[in-house]
Amino acid sequence: MFKGVYTAASSMITLQEKMNLISNNLANVSTSGYKKDEGIQESFPEMLISRLEKGKRSRELGSLGTGVQLEQTYTDFSQGTIQYTGNRLDLAIEGDGFFVVQTPNGLRYTRNGNFTLNDQGIIVTNQGYPLMGEDGPLQTIPGRGVTITGNGQLFFDGLQGGRILIVDFPEPELLNKIGENLYASEYEPETLADSFAIRQGYLENSNVNIVQEMVKMIQVNRHYELNQRVITTYDLTMDKAVNNVGNIG
Numbered sequence: 001m002f003k004g005v006y007t008a009a010s011s012m013i014t015l016q017e018k019m020n021l022i023s024n025n026l027a028n029v030s031t032s033g034y035k036k037d038e039g040i041q042e043s044f045p046e047m048l049i050s051r052l053e054k055g056k057r058s059r060e061l062g063s064l065g066t067g068v069q070l071e072q073t074y075t076d077f078s079q080g081t082i083q084y085t086g087n088r089l090d091l092a093i094e095g096d097g098f099f100v101v102q103t104p105n106g107l108r109y110t111r112n113g114n115f116t117l118n119d120q121g122i123i124v125t126n127q128g129y130p131l132m133g134e135d136g137p138l139q140t141i142p143g144r145g146v147t148i149t150g151n152g153q154l155f156f157d158g159l160q161g162g163r164i165l166i167v168d169f170p171e172p173e174l175l176n177k178i179g180e181n182l183y184a185s186e187y188e189p190e191t192l193a194d195s196f197a198i199r200q201g202y203l204e205n206s207n208v209n210i211v212q213e214m215v216k217m218i219q220v221n222r223h224y225e226l227n228q229r230v231i232t233t234y235d236l237t238m239d240k241a242v243n244n245v246g247n248i249g
Contacts, residue, residue, distance in 0.1 A: 008231050009227075012228070012231075015220050015224045017039065018216075021037045021038070021073060025213050026208065026210065028181075029206050029208045031112070031206050032113065032114050032205065032206070033110060033112035033114075033206070034112075034181060034208065035075045035076055035206075035207055036075070036076050036206070036207055037074070037075055037076070038075075039072070040072050040074070075172075075173060076207060077173070079094070079204070079207065080111075080206055080207040081204070081205045082094060083202060083203055083204075085201060085202060086201050088145070088146055088147075088148075088200060088201060089115045089117065090113060090115070090203050091164075091198055091199065091200060092113050092199040092202040093196050093198060093199075093204065094197045094199055094204075095195045095196035095197060096196055097193030097196040098169075098183065099112075099113060099132075099164070099165075100190075101124075101129040101130065102129055102130045102132055103129050103182070106184075107132070108178065108183065108184055109182065109184075109185065109190070110181055110182050111204055112203075113203055114126060115131055117140060120139075121139060121141070121142055122137050122139055122140070123137075123140065131164065132165045133154075133165055134162065134164075134165050135162055136162075138154065138161070138162050139161070140154075140156065140161070141161070144159065148200040150198055151163070151197075152166055164198065167190035167191060168190065168192070168195075168196075169190055169191070171188060
């Protein structure tokens, strides 16, 4: 009987973790360049159960599940839709690759191209982190318009400036989300991206499909409630077994 309680409880824990992923995805549905997280569920080893019959051999009834767990989470790096904004410092990467920004903790990577200028005329993120070019932070020229080509080359009213550094990773799923829509790399060095185009005046939307996430949220919530009922049923059964079975009169 206790195996059933443990099985249902492990399922509830896994469903809660999946609900956290879905909730975070929905919270970032409007975050430019956000990539949704998914979870991979793994079953615990199954047990073979048999029925013992008097004077006969045991008869196999089948397997009994012993619970599940969330084996791992991963980030879906599929392309989000590209939306026109008209802001000349809004940039979208079409294809593979990441922008590189300089943070107090070192270089970090992002798909969010919502940039602005700081007081020194350097292109920065909303958090104030400089956007990196191939030769360092990208500096603009006061009073001159900014034009950015598909390969990331900057021009200031015809005068050539720096070029945006766009990098890629052989296995982007190994990147770690660290908050502020940034990623850190601990396992592999970045390489120069070669399959991309930069769209000036556009932003890449989140790749979260709000309808799909809401459907998943409803399914997870229903499964959670079913497991709650299972545990409640086991609890009532054990209560009767302890307090009623064996009573006389």
